Amino acid sequence: MCTTVSEVMTTDPIAVAPDAGYKRIAALMAKRRISAVPVVDGSGRPIGVVSEADLLARLREPRPALFAGHHAKDESRKAKAFLAKDLMTASVVTIDAGASLGAAAVRLARKDIRRLFVVEDAKLVGVVSRRDLLSTFRRPDEEIRGEIERDILAGTLRVAPGHASVTVDDGVVTLLGRLDSRGAVERAGALSNEVPGVVGVRNRLDFVWDDDGLVYPGLSTPEPRVAP
Known part of the structure; x- marks a missing residue:
């Protein structure tokens, strides 16, 4: 299953050291066609981000000192800066390489940003963007069906052949x-819902006996999405 950030992220991300100069950073962004670059320390730990907006502070007119709040002072500092350590925004939004795609999507939405810097043992190992997360929905329906039949029904739930069937249409299972x-039945629906590329699940499975109230491993996840 492709369920973690490490499996969809861009590896070997472009990064700069704290002493990288303004022109070098600007040239690097233009050449690589990226809008931001992480700043890492000697151990590879991300300590800040320099964005196009940070570089453009040099071109914006400073606000009058009378109205200079924290943001204005920060802008003034960046407008005079020459090195990454002075240009960067110190707040870096990261996510662990082993985090789920769902966790990454939630963090992107809450922070209202386009990308997360991926870390492993506190060191920068990749970048994951909104586009990377959406790449899972390009999986063919037949591939999704095969994974559910093989890994969930036959593998995890030990369902005998002929007792259940799976169809997938445009990502809807x-x-x-x-x-x-x-x-x-509930576990089959919940696990199918977690398969990368699944848009929704219509769980039409029936059961022989009602064991409601018993706890099953893997059912601590939120209720599965059910397509209309």
């Missing part, structure tokens, strides 16, 4: 058949 218990 439909589960049909009859399993031994309500818990197995």
Whole structure:
């Protein structure tokens, strides 16, 4: 299963040292066609980010000192800066390489940003963007169906052949058949919902006996999405 940030991120990210100069950073962004570059210390730990907006502070007219709040002072500092350590915004939004794609999507949305810097043991190892997360939805329906049949029904739930069927249409999964218990039915729906590329799940599975109230591993996740 492709479920972690490390599997969709861009590896070997472009980064600069704190003493990198203004013109070098600007040239690097233009050449690589990127809008921001992380600043890393000697151990590879991200300590800041220099964006196009940070570089453009040099071209903006400073606000009158009378109205100079924290933001204005920060702008003034960047307008006079020559090195990455003075140009950068010190707040770096990172995510662990082993985090789920869902966790990355939530963090991107909450911070209202386009990319996250990926770390492993506190060191920069990659960059994951909104586009990277959306790449999972390009998976073919047949590939999704095969993963659910093989890894979830046959592998995890040990469902005998012929007891359940899976169809996938434009990322929407439909589960049909009859399993031994309500818990197995709910788990089949929840696990299918986590498969990369799945847009929604129609769980039409029936069960033989109702074991409601028993706790099953893997059911601590939120309720699965159900397509209309």
